Amino acid sequence: MCNNYDESLLERFKEVAAKEHLLPTKVTDFYKKKVDKEVAAIGIGGPLYKCVYPTEEKLSLFGPGEVDDFVQEYNHYPVEGNTDIVRQYPNRLLFMTTETCVCNCSYCFRTIKLAESGDILDRIKNSLDLLIEYLKGQPEIEEVIVSGGDPALVPVSLLREIFTRVRELGIPHLRLHTRSIVYNPEVLSDELIDLLAEFDVRLVFHIMHPYEICDVVRAKIEQIRKANIRMYNQHPLLAGINDDPEVLKLLYTELDNMRVRQMSAFTPDIIAYSASFRVPYKRICEIFDYLNYNSSGWVNAIRLVGAIPPGKARRYNITNWDQEEGIITFEINGVPFEYVDFPEELYKKSDKKTLLWKKYK
Numbered sequence: 074m075c076n077n078y079d080e081s082l083l084e085r086f087k088e089v090a091a092k093e094h095l096l097p098t099k100v101t102d103f104y105k106k107k108v109d110k111e112v113a114a115i116g117i118g119g120p121l122y123k124c125v126y127p128t129e130e131k132l133s134l135f136g137p138g139e140v141d142d143f144v145q146e147y148n149h150y151p152v153e154g155n156t157d158i159v160r161q162y163p164n165r166l167l168f169m170t171t172e173t174c175v176c177n178c179s180y181c182f183r184t185i186k187l188a189e190s191g192d193i194l195d196r197i198k199n200s201l202d203l204l205i206e207y208l209k210g211q212p213e214i215e216e217v218i219v220s221g222g223d224p225a226l227v228p229v230s231l232l233r234e235i236f237t238r239v240r241e242l243g244i245p246h247l248r249l250h251t252r253s254i255v256y257n258p259e260v261l262s263d264e265l266i267d268l269l270a271e272f273d274v275r276l277v278f279h280i281m282h283p284y285e286i287c288d289v290v291r292a293k294i295e296q297i298r299k300a301n302i303r304m305y306n307q308h309p310l311l312a313g314i315n316d317d318p319e320v321l322k323l324l325y326t327e328l329d330n331m332r333v334r335q336m337s338a339f340t341p342d343i344i345a346y347s348a349s350f351r352v353p354y355k356r357i358c359e360i361f362d363y364l365n366y367n368s369s370g371w372v373n374a375i376r377l378v379g380a381i382p383p384g385k386a387r388r389y390n391i392t393n394w395d396q397e398e399g400i401i402t403f404e405i406n407g408v409p410f411e412y413v414d415f416p417e418e419l420y421k422k423s424d425k426k427t428l429l430w431k432k433y434k
């Protein structure tokens with residue numbers, strides 16, 4: 074370990090994580106090398122460090138409205154007794170194929186669920202049977218999104234079985250979400266890439282920051298591009314990681330150059346221990362207004378959304394904004410939801426020189 078790390082902080086987090094059922098720290102060697110360089114240059118707490126290691130603020134800062142499951146996934150299990158099939162929208166559903174990731178994100182919105190479960194591979198075959206039975210009676214479903222955890226870790230033979238059986242039902246769209254591309258690109262093996270190409274699966278990355286993209290990541294994305302696989306990206310907007318328009322513009326430009334289409338930036342979920350990552354909605358709007366005005370269409374077409382219990386909320390879904398109480402009311406399909414905003418006095422605006430330290434050093 075790079076000796077500038079704060080061992081006592083890591084130890085303290087280990088205890089809190091065990092007690093509060095949070096995901097423990099787990100970092101791949103590939104990603105750690107990047108964090109080591111960042112720590113050597115600017116100390117702990119920089120953007121890549123913050124993606125995977127705990128900060129003092131993570132342990133000590135708490136905000137209003139924090140809950141364990143912000144999007145209330147438990148309200149969207151269509152098959153009784155099964156928690157691997159999640160349907161929130163009429164035309165698509167999620168199929169959770171694993172609850173393991175190659176590296177644990179410190180902002181993970183499913184932290185408590187993932188920390189509490191073990192490997193679910195042994196039960197997934199049964200869930201797949203249930204999924205197929207369920208889909209037979211749901212002709213309006215046109216997309217199955219394979220998610221997790223990180224489904225790139227699921228054995229290729231099992232992914233093949235999932236894709237084959239879903240396609241046999243005539244469902245045209247398949248999608249797979251992964252963050253392994255930056256944590257360990259080797260997870261996206263030749264065999265997996267061939268499979269994704271064969272089934273024309275849309276591949277969605279979760280790349281957070283431009284410094285996560287190095288030559289090895291670029292080469293892997295180029296290999297995937299050559300296989301004619303459609304690639305996308307989405308990420309949450311997080312304090313101290315990417316809450317600055319210059320960071321986002323650089324990230325979106327890098328992605329576009331690699332033929333990866335940025336789809337969405339998400340407001341962070343209000344879950345336990347999320348306060349150090351949260352950004353007041355006013356600041357989020359400021360960042361996107363700046364991007365809209367100062368960037369080309371292929372950057373500013375990106376949608377800003379918040380995943381809230383009634384669905385994906387955009388700015389135009391706001392029906393009331395009580396700045397004094399810090400409550401923003403969104404309405405989706407006639408269903409109102411009161412979003413508890415992050416208080417401005419708890420938010421520390423990120424320093425561009427830290428977020429983009431390679432440029433400003």
Ligand code: SF4
Nearest residue numbers: 174177178181222252
């Ligand atoms: S890759 Fe996704 S599911 Fe896995 S730890 Fe990160 S945020 Fe959580």
